[in-house]
């Protein structure tokens with residue numbers, strides 16, 4: 001049983017969780033990088049990122065060489081943008097639609113307030129599944145690190161592990 005964490009992260013929170021999952025359950029990770037980087041500061045960050053999410057854009061990604069056939073389960077990770085998942089995931093899912101068929105799916109979202117449940121439902125729909133086998137939501141886990149959040153990530157890793165019978 002091999003897991004791949006496929007994620008996008010603008011400011012490091014999602015990457016923080018992805019790396020914890022990598023260490024926690026021995027998953028591989030794949031960070032999606034848009035060819036044209038999103039703004040990461042001030043008004044432009046929220047304006048252009050929010051617009052891209054609301055418009056359900058599919059930004060072109062830097063080439064990612066991954067053999068999805070090597071993985072049984074894909075764990076998607078993303079920051080919530082305007083109550084949606086981040087657009088680079090949409091590009092990845094569309095580009096790899098055939099290879100993703102028949103996989104198992106889990107997902108986690110990072111947010112600062114609300115919207116993750118809607119975003120997770122939209123992501124499931126985009127993949128073409130009814131639901132994920134497991135999900136988790138974290139509130140800015142890197143920016144506002146504390147013991148309870150780290151414990152929450154550990155619990156998610158434990159559940160991912162248990163699901164695969166480790």
Ligand SMILES: Cc1cc2nc3c(=O)[nH]c(=O)nc-3n(C[C@H](O)[C@H](O)[C@H](O)COP(=O)(O)O)c2cc1C
Pocket residue numbers: 008009010011012013014015045046047048049050078079080081082083084110111112113114115139140141
């Ligand atoms: C364009 C944009 C839109 C956002 N929209 C939401 C939102 O709808 N709900 C929310 O709780 N947080 C929202 N956030 C905050 C991020 O989801 C949150 O800070 C997340 O932890 C960032 O993850 P990252 O560091 O991996 O990029 C938004 C951030 C940006 C840049």
